[in-house]
Amino acid sequence: MKLDLTNPGQKYSLHATRKKDMETMGLPFPREWNRENFNLPPNWKEVALAKLDELRRKYRELQLFFDICVACGACADKCPFFIATEDPHNMPVARQELLRSVYRRYFTTAGRLFKGLAGGRELTEELIHDWYIYFYQCSQCRRCAVFCPYGIDTAVFTMAAREVMTAIGLTPRSLTESIAKCEVVGNHMGMQPAAMLNSISFAEEEIKEETGIEVHVPINKKGAEILFIAPSADFFGEPHWLTFKGYLKLFHQIGLDYTMSTYASEGGNFGTWLNYEHMKKINRKIMKEAERLGVKWILGGECGHMWRVLHAYMGTMNVNPEFLEEPISPITGTRFKNASYSKAVHVCEFTADLIRHQKLRLDHSKNDQYVVTFSDSCNPARFMGLIEEPRYILQNVCKNFVEIDPSVNRERTICCTAGGGLLSDETLELRLRAIKPKVDAIRETGANFLALICAIDKAVYPEYLKHYRIPVQVGGVHELVGNALVIM
Amino acid sequence: MAVFFGGIIYRVLKWLVVPVPTMIMLTPAPITRMGVAKRLGLEFLSFGSLRKAGRKLWLGGWLFHLLLGITLLTHIVTIFFPVIWSTVGYTWYELAGYAGILFAAVISFLLFRRLVHPGVRFFSKYSDYFLIFLIFSLAFLGDYTRAFGKLDQGAVSSYLYGLLTLQPVLPPSNLAFLTHFLLAQLFLMYIPFSKVTHLVGWVLAPTRNQRNIARSEWHRNPWNPEVKLEPWESYAARYQKELEELGPGGERR
Numbered sequence: 001m002k003l004d005l006t007n008p009g010q011k012y013s014l015h016a017t018r019k020k021d022m023e024t025m026g027l028p029f030p031r032e033w034n035r036e037n038f039n040l041p042p043n044w045k046e047v048a049l050a051k052l053d054e055l056r057r058k059y060r061e062l063q064l065f066f067d068i069c070v071a072c073g074a075c076a077d078k079c080p081f082f083i084a085t086e087d088p089h090n091m092p093v094a095r096q097e098l099l100r101s102v103y104r105r106y107f108t109t110a111g112r113l114f115k116g117l118a119g120g121r122e123l124t125e126e127l128i129h130d131w132y133i134y135f136y137q138c139s140q141c142r143r144c145a146v147f148c149p150y151g152i153d154t155a156v157f158t159m160a161a162r163e164v165m166t167a168i169g170l171t172p173r174s175l176t177e178s179i180a181k182c183e184v185v186g187n188h189m190g191m192q193p194a195a196m197l198n199s200i201s202f203a204e205e206e207i208k209e210e211t212g213i214e215v216h217v218p219i220n221k222k223g224a225e226i227l228f229i230a231p232s233a234d235f236f237g238e239p240h241w242l243t244f245k246g247y248l249k250l251f252h253q254i255g256l257d258y259t260m261s262t263y264a265s266e267g268g269n270f271g272t273w274l275n276y277e278h279m280k281k282i283n284r285k286i287m288k289e290a291e292r293l294g295v296k297w298i299l300g301g302e303c304g305h306m307w308r309v310l311h312a313y314m315g316t317m318n319v320n321p322e323f324l325e326e327p328i329s330p331i332t333g334t335r336f337k338n339a340s341y342s343k344a345v346h347v348c349e350f351t352a353d354l355i356r357h358q359k360l361r362l363d364h365s366k367n368d369q370y371v372v373t374f375s376d377s378c379n380p381a382r383f384m385g386l387i388e389e390p391r392y393i394l395q396n397v398c399k400n401f402v403e404i405d406p407s408v409n410r411e412r413t414i415c416c417t418a419g420g421g422l423l424s425d426e427t428l429e430l431r432l433r434a435i436k437p438k439v440d441a442i443r444e445t446g447a448n449f450l451a452l453i454c455a456i457d458k459a460v461y462p463e464y465l466k467h468y469r470i471p472v473q474v475g476g477v478h479e480l481v482g483n484a485l486v487i488m
Numbered sequence: 489m490a491v492f493f494g495g496i497i498y499r500v501l502k503w504l505v506v507p508v509p510t511m512i513m514l515t516p517a518p519i520t521r522m523g524v525a526k527r528l529g530l531e532f533l534s535f536g537s538l539r540k541a542g543r544k545l546w547l548g549g550w551l552f553h554l555l556l557g558i559t560l561l562t563h564i565v566t567i568f569f570p571v572i573w574s575t576v577g578y579t580w581y582e583l584a585g586y587a588g589i590l591f592a593a594v595i596s597f598l599l600f601r602r603l604v605h606p607g608v609r610f611f612s613k614y615s616d617y618f619l620i621f622l623i624f625s626l627a628f629l630g631d632y633t634r635a636f637g638k639l640d641q642g643a644v645s646s647y648l649y650g651l652l653t654l655q656p657v658l659p660p661s662n663l664a665f666l667t668h669f670l671l672a673q674l675f676l677m678y679i680p681f682s683k684v685t686h687l688v689g690w691v692l693a694p695t696r697n698q699r700n701i702a703r704s705e706w707h708r709n710p711w712n713p714e715v716k717l718e719p720w721e722s723y724a725a726r727y728q729k730e731l732e733e734l735g736p737g738g739e740r741r
Binding site: 001002003056057058059060061063064065067068069070071072073074075076077078088091093094097108109110117118119142145146147148149150151152153155156183184186192193194197217218219220221222262263276277280281284285288289292310311312313314315316317319320337338339340341342343344381382383384385387411412 | 499502503504506507508509510511512513514515516517519531535537538540541542545549605606607608610611612613614615616681683685686689690692693694695696700701702703704705706707708709711712713715716717718720723727730731733734737738739740741
């Protein structure tokens with residue numbers, strides 16, 4: 001293993017949030033600042049330490065993981081950002097150490113007495129600069145945790161450090177711009193109701209041109225059985241759009257009584273990557289809307305971090321959503337017992353169930369031109385365990401399916417390296433380097449179609465594959481479902 | 489001993505009073521408690537995650553803990569139940585001695601790795617070196633005492649019995665043993681304040697001990713904060729014109 005002690009990671013730092021967005025979101029210490037000059041408030045140190053103290057009393061995992069890491073180094077070379085930069089601070093344990101050393105210095109007896117000798121570090125502005133760089137060079141993908149003998153999860157540290165930085169007014173624009181739009185307009189793209197209607201009508205027209213079938217998408221329809229939530233990129237992104245049409249065809253064919261919403265037109269949740277408050281704010285909208293519309297349950301489209309929130313956090317954040325009912329597929333009668341509390345079903349679970357009950361007429365000849373492979377996304381794989389369902393669907397809608405080397409796929413996946421707020425131009429070079437092990441593995445499969453179930457994956461892979469000159473088309477699982485589906 | 493047990497209990501309580509506010513299980517994860525027990529049990533026996541991480545480190549770590557276990561067991565048997573050796577045969581006693589030597593060798597490997605592996609050296613702290621030196625000294629002195637120490641084990645037994653029953657007798661005046669014993673006490677007292685707390689802490693890691701039931705059962709967050717949202721009404725008022733395009737009441741049925 002090689003280290004580059006010149007710290008090449010220092011090159012990649014995210015732009016600062018503008019003062020007006022800080023004000024819109026009600027973030028602390030709204031002011032002008034930039035990557036070089038943080039312009040920190042005078043009492044920043046007390047605020048930061050008080051926040052850190054608060055967090056370790058709120059999150060057992062944080063306190064526990066502060067204490068029990070033995071620095072064995074199992075995680076060291078597993079982080080794609082370390083592989084890309086060889087910057088020692090990008091080793092997961094070293095990234096954790098940026099925060100842990102401050103904990104030691106201020107919150108343990110040995111650290112208060114012996115400081116550096118006990119592995120403690122003063123909280124200085126210089127260290128905060130390192131935090132701002134390296135805690136935004138972690139996509140919270142949790143690959144490192146898979147290899148840790150105690151399951152220590154660097155995302156816990158990253159999220160805590162970002163909470164602390166938010167408290168002293170340090171937030172990157174790549175997150176806050178989208179969050180502000182989401183909280184005001186309803187989605188990260190800032191797409192207003194008319195634009196959403198346009199987009200959906202356009203999809204309906206395209207499907208009519210292609211198949212002669214008229215599909216109709218209800219929006220804000222009260223009393224529908226199901227609220228369908230998708231990441232907003234699906235409404236116009238390329239290649240997300242084709243997946244979106246895939247859903248619409250599927251819902252039309254099975255005669256699903258569903259609705260979309262303009263108020264909750266975002267499944268994604270950039271708040272997750274900033275702090276608990278904004279994560280809950282964005283997620284809560286979905287529940288509020290489900291209640292207002294009087295739906296029975298929620299169906300969620302293909303998205304990674306959206307499902308991290310819907311699966312792992314939503315039930316906790318929204319206590320007892322009793323206005324909803326246990327999800328039952330209206331077509332097959334299957335009870336989704338796995339979602340009996342928070343009442344949200346993943347579209348891959350839903351479709352896999354339809355296929356299993358032979359409720360779909362599928363003609364894979366439309367996909368015969370493709371050799372399809374599937375890249376697991378970090379959140380569905382490591383936060384949900386949704387690994388087999390997409391594969392089951394793909395094997396039913398395609399003739400040629402090949403697997404990617406499991407050392408960079410399944411629960412060990414290296415996915416997009418653009419999650420966690422890293423989806424911005426400042427990090428493009430870094431991400432292109434970080435993705436190399438994965439694109440090499442994709443090249444080796446010989447596939448010409450890469451199927452994905454994450455909106456960020458879909459946004460970044462075309463660029464990555466073009467850069468590495470790998471002739472593979474990128475699309476969603478439900479794009480291929482849409483191709484194969486015989487609709488009437 | 490009191491510091492050790494008291495310290496460990498204090499540690500564990502300190503962890504337990506803090507809530508786990510969210511589900512953060514690492515999937516694929518079991519959905520039953522039996523499944524979790526199996527997952528943790530296998531992890532305990534085979535160090536499976538570490539094996540995925542790298543063979544050399546795994547072998548070092550796994551052997552270290554295995555030999556540590558054997559060594560501790562040998563100590564307990566020899567000190568408190570020496571009669572067991574005559575039952576199972578003294579060959580086992582001899583083998584345990586070799587295990588002790590191998591133990592020191594494995595510790596040297598781990599120390600060597602910490603010194604030469606560029607990554608590990610980067611993030612190693614004084615406390616990491618202190619601990620590994622301490623354990624090495626313990627193992628080395630233990631091996632030395634056993635091989636060349638001419639130690640009267642009966643005297644050690646009665647000394648420790650005396651300590652535990654609060655009727656102390658004089659310890660055997662054997663320098664190697666006394667140093668070994670002193671370090672051992674130091675080590676025990678240091679454990680609760682060090683990373684060695686992983687010996688109980690690992691079971692508490694929510695990433696491994698949570699069941700994957702995040703959508704089917706309620707997980708309580710005691711400090712779950714209320715958030716203020718813009719209600720539909722004011723949203724609808726702001727986009728009134730646009731929503732009308734959808735249909736009456738902003739509905740496209």
